[in-house]
Each structure stands twice: as C-alpha cells, then as structure tokens.
Amino acid sequence: MKLEVGYIPIRDIRFGPESKVDNNVLYVNKRELSALILADEGIASVALDLARPGESVRITPVKDVIEPRVKVSGTGGIFPGWCAKVRTVGEGKTHVLKGAAVVTTGKVVGFQEGIIDMSGEGAQYTPFSKLNSLVLVIQPKEGTESHAYEKSLRLAGLKTAEYLGKLAEHLEPEEVHTYETLSVTEGIKKYPELPRVGYVLMLQSQGLLHDTYVYGVDAKQTLPTLIGPTELMDGAIVSGNCVSACDKNTTYHHLNNPVVEDLFSEHGKALNFTGLIITNENVYLADKERSSDRTAELCAYLGLDGVIISQEGFGNPDADLIMNCRKIEAKGIRTVIITDEYAGQDGASQSLADADAAADAVVTGGNANMVIHLPAMDRVIGSIDRVDHIAGGWSGSLKEDGTITAELQVITGATNELGFNTLSAR
C-alpha cells in the first residue's frame, strides 16, 4: 500500500464570503458551513469561531480536534464509515491542510474535558496551540440524550474537516511525504537483514466518552487485528472519547500518529516496519485476556523481533498495557511501551495502576498530576465554568480574574501516550 500525503501549509484562518484556500490562508464561509452542520436535527445551534497561534484565546471544553484532509486519488474517502463509505483507504494520494484544525466543543456532560490555550503557560503543553483552528461551539436540541449528542458532535467535527479538506483537493502541495507498506513476503525479500518491528496501538473502548471507531465500527467490538499504517492517515480511526483530556487521542492524533511516522522514517534503514496491530481496552476481564492473547499471537505470527506498544487512558487500560507487554515479551519479542503517569501533585506516588518487571523499556509522556497555573485569556471560546468540573480541576481552580490553577490533566493532549510530545518525566 502506497500513500502520498501532500501538505498545503495554512498560515492563517479567516471568515470570508467564499470557502477557499488562497495564499496559504484558509477562508471559511460561515453561512454555508453552519447550514451543513445544522442539517443534523439533533443540533439546535452552532457558533463558529477562530483561534490562531499566539492569540490570547482559551478553548474549552474540547471534545475533539480534527485535521482537514481530502482523498485526491485512491479507493475510498476520508473518514470511512462516517463521511465516506467503508471502502478501505490508505492508498493513492491525500492532501492535508497542514497547520489547520477543526476543534469541537460542546457540553455533553457536566464535567466536560479539555482546555487549549493559544498562548501563555498552557500553550507549551498542547500541540494544538500551534494550529489555526476553526472552533465549533455546538448546542444540542433540548432533551437530547447524551449518546445522541456525542454522536452529533462527533459527526459535525468530521463533516467540517471533510468540508474544509475538500478545498485542498486541486491545490499543489508544497511538501509530499510518501509512505509504503509492503506485504509480509515482499518485506522479507526486500529487507532480510533488518529487525522486524511492529506497532501495537491500543484504543480506548469503554463506553460513553470513552470510545474509538475503526471504519465506523466501535472498537469495543473488534478482536485485535492488522491494519495498514497508511489507513490511519485517511481517517480509518476516529475518536469518540475525551476523558481525560491529557491522554486521550484526538482524531488529529490518529491522523498524525507519530509512532507510525517515526517507524516509517526508519523503515528500510534501521528496521522493517512490518505491520500495525490495533487492539482495545475493554472493561470485561475476559475481553482483556482474549485481546492480549490475540495481540501476542499476531505479533508472533508476523515474526516480529520488536514491538512498540502505545496506550490510551489510565487505570483499567494500564492492566491491558501490562498484559500485552508481558505476553508479547513471553514470546521472545522485545517491547517498548509508551504511557503517561499519575504520580500525584508532588510526583511521589506510584505512577501506574499496574506494573510488571517485563516492562523494562518505558517512554513516558509525563506526570499528569503536575500542577500548572494558566493566565487569564482575553477571549474564551466555549464555556469557562466547566473548568472546576474538569478532571484535574478543583473547587476554586478558576479564579475571579480568569486564571486557572489545575493539574496538567486539563490540557488537551498534554501527556499523550502516542509519544506525540516532547514532554517526559524522571
């Protein structure tokens, strides 16, 4: 499977009479886009707003962040199972509005998650402070049930990203990145000497606000399976979860999976990036046993020498992470796991909820309990009084002057467990 990903860099975002990309500026026709979103009867109203890097703007509560992309050639369309039919993607040509994003906000539940600050202390902890974002503030129709509202919100974000992505379809990309996955036999023939490395991507799959979708299928229902790394780049995996803000993977993270990118960068040089296995993090203990057994089997079946395992979430997922690590190591396959930590505000507590001596190679995204102080922002997009109720906030987190004292947990993407950021801990 070969995919060429072309970047159209976006340096600014504005509203305008016509939706287009001109001179690296993304223009959005408010009326047209609003109408598109309001076609969903579950939505009562939508407000569109803009946030640019360096502005004194706070976005909260963040539900998802999505990157605008479009399939230029190759089977299927972006976000299969949602915006496009379910044909397999990951091949051909895809264009990306690089430097742009769609951010959805909306109060699905009272303790909604996620803050993105575009400047100040908080900006350094989230990759989204560097993007030109179109923010959707969505109100559900009165009496809409949470599950339905979450779905409306999710679809609105994907549809918007698709709508904006289409603007890039006929543009000439400034950068093109090519990714090629070989079949197992081709790979062995071409790189017989290189270590065979795989990636086990754990997806959060526990329920409302804790779900992930693969080709539109709820990840709870899947058995561990192989998927082409380039399929992720076309939106095969979409986020339905946002609890906790710091270590959940937004759709943007899935589209730009850093482990996939970094493994590709070494593919054919230091290693043979053999394949990607996705697995889930169910609450049912028997499912955990089943999934970890199957994952380890698949790794052995592919003849892997080493595996990187990334997780999503904390607590229950730590058990899956350790199970996967232990069982894969037991097959003689070396592992490196990527996780984050909840070591308490003083950094002194036991960081993980589960552990094992087999997990001797760990990369950490940092301690999510670290206390941070966010300055007041001139503008808040979304709703500010959510902060007290966000994980990591506490009574009095939000001060009269608009400053926030809370744990790093509140910042969207802060301790991402795909290894997206440079934050670490010792």
Added chain:
Amino acid sequence: MSQIKVVHYLNQFFAQVGGEEKANIPPEIKEGPVGPGMAFQAAFQDQAKIVATVLCGDSYFNEHTEESVDAVLEMIRTQKPDLVICGPAFNAGRYGVACGTVASAVKEKLGIPAVTGMYAENPGVDLFKSGVYIVPTRDSAVGMRDAVAAMVPLALKLARGESVGSSAEEGYIPMGIRKNFFETKRGSRRAVDMLLKKLAGEPFETEFPMPDFDRVPPNAAVVDMRKAKVALVTSGGIVPKGNPDRIESSSASKYGKYDLEGVTDLTAEEYETAHGGYDPTYANEDADRVLPVDMLREFEKEGKIGSLSRYFYSTVGNGTAVASSKKYAQEISKELVADGVSAVILTST
C-alpha cells in the same frame, strides 16, 4: 561568601565513644570534627568548617526517638549551621534510620539542608529516600573515603543554596519523585530509538523504572487442615521474657527459635515483645495477641488442626532490611519443611 558552617551527626561508634555497649548513650555535642568528620573537613578544605559534632547512641535514638530528635535539633540549632551531614551509615540499620530521621527533621523543622550516605540496602534508604538526599555508599566503613568524596560536592551545593540536578547527575539515590521536563525528541522517536537499542542488545535507559515487585505465587491450599501440622512464625517480636537472644527492637540482625512443648498459653510472666515499633503494652500483657498459641492449642484439642508445631520462630520486623528478612525466611523454611509442617501462620504488626 563567608565560610560554610557544618554540624556533623554521628553514632556512638563513629564518634569514638564505644561500640554496642555504648549504644544507649543519649545525645551529646562535641566541638569540631570527630572521627570521619576529620575526613570531611579535609575534603572541605577552607570552603566549609565542621563547627560541632552531635552524637547519639543508636539504641537510645531508636528507643527514644522523639526526645532524641528534639535534643539533637536543639544542639544543632544553637550552632546555627548552613548544613548538616549525617553519617555515612553504610549498612548499619539503626544508624541509617537515625541519620535519615535527623536529616529529615533538620530540613523540616530547622529549614537547614542536610545530606547523608548509606548502603543501598540499608532500611533507612526506603524510609527516607523520598525526602532526604542519600548518597549511595559501600556496605562498610571500608568505603568511607569514597563516601566522603561523593558526599562533599553535593553537600557544598546544598549549603550554598544552588539548584540540585537529577539523581543521576548529582549522585544521590533517586528520590522517586517524578519531575516533568521537555526532551528534545518527541516520545515516539524516543520509543523507536529505545527499541532499536534494545534489539541490538545495547544498553538503554528506561524513562520509568518499574517498582521492585518480588511477587511470590501462593502455594496450593492445604488439602485437609484437620491433618495439618501448623507452625507459628512472627515478625511481631514475641520472645521469652528477658529476650534471651537479645533480638533488637529494630533492624533485627537475627531471629529466635523457641520451644512450645507443654505451653498452652502465653503469659505476661513468661513472654514479652522485643518489637520497638508498636506500643508493647498489650503484647506484653498477653503475647497470644500477637502469637496465637492459645487458639491453636484449642484447635488442636478440637481436632480442627492436626497439631501445633513444637517450635515457633520470631524476629522483629521493624526497619528490618528486605535482604535480612529473605535470609531468615529461607533458613526457617528449611527447618519447617524438615519438621513436616504443612502450613504456617505468619503474624506481623
């Protein structure tokens, strides 16, 4: 910058007062450096001066901790030092605990920086590493020169109020406190690099060392308790009155084996506890509360268990090194197996 003033804390042995027989002396203060203090002074040259040495017997300190700490703190306070050095304690358990306690109190109550040194397995390490700078040393005074060399640079930094780097940089035992910082490379890149090293058999450093588990898988259940020979083992310190084997009240260096032949009940006249880590009143009144001999004799009579094994084994679990505990357990289990014991009731406090 005026010369740094240092007070040095030592036990009775290193302060050259005496050995175990002097372990009961209360805190006292002497002028200038004593014993290993001389080595520290030489290493400090004129950057710092040890103005006084405070010493205390290890047994006294452990048995009268609160008063000792108060007295020691007062002595230190009057000297107005910029820094306190404790030990190093090497592998001496009670001394290590005393050093850790003093260093910790000095920091918290007097706001004066402190540093100590001890062997990695000293029970004082686990108890204090998260709050006190402990420099790792060898397991005996043979390592004194190296210990001094390692402790002095850190000591000077602390005294000068300079910022202290990570444990790896400054040479102290990791405090187990996680601190966030930004690496140059993103996590996924670090993961790929780490995996490549691991696959090549090259050394790599994990960003999060897993805690030490030492999980022991449980044995199968006893098939029939009514036929089982049950033994009693305790870390609660129950010993015959007078503690004939002199098992220490903390950091025990031994365990005792005692005969229960003819004994159906432990009385205050015949038994007591040697444990220094809990209020001994109730155990001294009736040692069955910690070592349930009376109940097991009843069960024996009623046929609920086959029999109570003739000997019980006892040590004190207070501040006892994991390595020591392992050793005792290995020796005790050999004897239990030889005696045909099929189940053990292990009591602790």
Added chain:
Amino acid sequence: MIITNNPLVRSTYENAHGVLFVEGNYRDVLVQVRDLVHRRHHLITHPMMGSLKPNETPYRSVIVSDEPQKNVDVDSVLIIEEAILVFDRFTKTARSDRGTGSTEKMKEDFREIDLSLLGSALNK
C-alpha cells in the same frame, strides 16, 4: 452480579441481573467487591474501568460472578486489592473532590457515564 452505588444502574438492571446495591461511596463498593472476591466470587469487569480517576466520580459499578466459585481467583484478589490501593492514593493526594462534591446535575452525568461503561460489559 452487579455491585454498585449507582441508583441508575440499579434501576436499569435490577430485573435482568442480580444487583447488590451499596449504600455508600465508591470505596465502599470496592470493599464490598473485595469481600466477595475473598469469598470466592470471581471478578468479571475491571474495578478501575473508565478514565475518570477515583476522586473524580462518586459512582462505581463492578460485575462479579453470580455465585462463589470452587476456588478463590488469585488474579481477582490482586486486581481488587490494587484498585483499593490506587483509590486511596488518589483520594489522599488529589485536591479534587469532584466525586462527592459535585452538583446534582453533574452527579446525573456521572451516573450516566458509569452506566454506559457497565453497559459495554453487559451487552455481550
């Protein structure tokens, strides 16, 4: 058998499954589960499901086997004991009392999330 302090879970499932309702807090639920596990019930769901930390939600539901089994399941024992340790760790150090200190509207939301997480295990 569902052990829960979530009234929404009770009302939703009490007819279809055995529900042991705990009049108490999150920790009380964990302790009840632990007691049952020691009495040879096996854990069916993980007690730390969801990404809301223990100090962040007042509700917890856990599924254990309906009947005591032949033997104690050691893994279940380790998991539930660990869960209680983690709970104590989080509630001791965290400043957020979001669980018990939340408004009624938020409590409603927490009940719903807990119900949904549980539902994902029951819809098998």
